[in-house]
Amino acid sequence: MSTRNTQLDRSHLSSLLDRERKTYRASNPKSLALYNDADNLFGGVPMPWMNKWVGGFPLYMHSAKGNIIVDVDGHEYIDFALGDTAAMTGHSPDASVKAIINQIQDLGGMTTMMPTEDAQWVGAELTRRFGVPLWSFTVSATDSNRWAIRLARLATGKSKILVFSYCYHGSVDETFGVLDANGNTVARPGNVAPPVPIDQTTRVVEFNDLPALEAALQHGDVAAILTEPALTNIGIVLPEPGYLAGMRELATKYGALLMIDETHTISAGYGGMTKRDELQPDIFIIGKCIGAGIPSGAYGFTQKVVDLINSHKDADLLDVGGVGGTLAGNALSLAAMRATLGEVLTEQAFDHMITLATRYTDQVNEALDEHGVPWSISQLGARAEYRFTYPAPKNGTTSMQAGDDELDEFMHLYMCNRGVLMTPFHNMALMCPTTTEEQVDRHGQLFKEAIAELVQS
Numbered sequence: 001m002s003t004r005n006t007q008l009d010r011s012h013l014s015s016l017l018d019r020e021r022k023t024y025r026a027s028n029p030k031s032l033a034l035y036n037d038a039d040n041l042f043g044g045v046p047m048p049w050m051n052k053w054v055g056g057f058p059l060y061m062h063s064a065k066g067n068i069i070v071d072v073d074g075h076e077y078i079d080f081a082l083g084d085t086a087a088m089t090g091h092s093p094d095a096s097v098k099a100i101i102n103q104i105q106d107l108g109g110m111t112t113m114m115p116t117e118d119a120q121w122v123g124a125e126l127t128r129r130f131g132v133p134l135w136s137f138t139v140s141a142t143d144s145n146r147w148a149i150r151l152a153r154l155a156t157g158k159s160k161i162l163v164f165s166y167c168y169h170g171s172v173d174e175t176f177g178v179l180d181a182n183g184n185t186v187a188r189p190g191n192v193a194p195p196v197p198i199d200q201t202t203r204v205v206e207f208n209d210l211p212a213l214e215a216a217l218q219h220g221d222v223a224a225i226l227t228e229p230a231l232t233n234i235g236i237v238l239p240e241p242g243y244l245a246g247m248r249e250l251a252t253k254y255g256a257l258l259m260i261d262e263t264h265t266i267s268a269g270y271g272g273m274t275k276r277d278e279l280q281p282d283i284f285i286i287g288k289c290i291g292a293g294i295p296s297g298a299y300g301f302t303q304k305v306v307d308l309i310n311s312h313k314d315a316d317l318l319d320v321g322g323v324g325g326t327l328a329g330n331a332l333s334l335a336a337m338r339a340t341l342g343e344v345l346t347e348q349a350f351d352h353m354i355t356l357a358t359r360y361t362d363q364v365n366e367a368l369d370e371h372g373v374p375w376s377i378s379q380l381g382a383r384a385e386y387r388f389t390y391p392a393p394k395n396g397t398t399s400m401q402a403g404d405d406e407l408d409e410f411m412h413l414y415m416c417n418r419g420v421l422m423t424p425f426h427n428m429a430l431m432c433p434t435t436t437e438e439q440v441d442r443h444g445q446l447f448k449e450a451i452a453e454l455v456q457s
């Protein structure tokens, strides 16, 4: 293990941050004016989370293609945020755009109440990648999780969902639990108006802790373990060797379904971690990138789970029983999914993206080693993320504790002011099929310069 123990001078950091904030404000007058004029938007933004953008206001996009974004002030950025995975295809990839225009303009019909031929093609392709044989569609990963949770309860007759502390699976009530210092399941700090106390619906354990998982499952009331195979929403927390196999065994032993959400971890390869590491989910969740930005999502089941669901003859799966939405599986999102899976997110594209993410990770490690800065970086296929602690955290709570708002803002603004976009409120960088070595090297150079400035005081 290399020595990384340089202490950063916080007052020096504050003055660097102040400099970057001033530059950001001065360089982006049009974005600032649009933000200040947004009188009819709740919080001044289309979605409240956009207020978490560093520098006090978000950049407004003008246009985007591949991994280049141009903002309304005319700045061009290398985009490593890629819509927090929703644009892992790169922005507006040609093959998806062609299929989308064909559906909208030539064929016509974006949403009807009829299936289109694309649905079976997409179902078969999802099976080829992720293994499970039977699929249903949604317009977001959040919806996929919500509906699959409901069906997991139906299938097992059990009431609780088990999640890992500081996981994220979209705005799904059952998942907003964390462990407190005494090991109790409590609501995540700031969770908005939970409908019932979280411990009525949820059991929480730490990731990478099989004995704790077994203890929670022994209560016998868990319908499904819902997890990403590596946590990606609290930095990247990779599974320790044998952990996921152990989880699979425990799920089977205690009659809980294993529900794997690969909305982000699909970055591991064209079949996600499920194919790469031969995971065996009972239920599979996907969303974001599979429609190249057209709202799309899917959830898949094994035959065994479908048989359990179908054994409940009284469940209203066809109408208002609580599963499904009018826009789910619409013709436009299926056309987008077919082209995106068939022609954009190919095995070859993943090879390229993963090679670049390795290059990116190596450059970050070199700079950290050179200056002895105690941060770590974790790579998961085409994505990599650094965290302000060393070595890399092994569970969600320790990763959360390594959060550092000032450092976070400094690194984001430093990059942004020099034409590189990192994922807002992550230090995550994702590669897409059009990302180049030169662009990765540009980040590597800037990262080195930022670290050199930080350690000087």
Ligand SMILES: Cc1ncc(COP(=O)(O)O)c(C=O)c1O
Pocket (backbone or CB within 6 Å): 084, 140, 141, 142, 143, 145, 168, 169, 170, 171, 228, 233, 261, 262, 263, 264, 287, 288
């Ligand atoms: C693992 C995971 N699942 C589900 C979601 C929800 O996705 P969406 O907000 O597109 O519904 C997210 C969002 O970040 C996610 O990271």
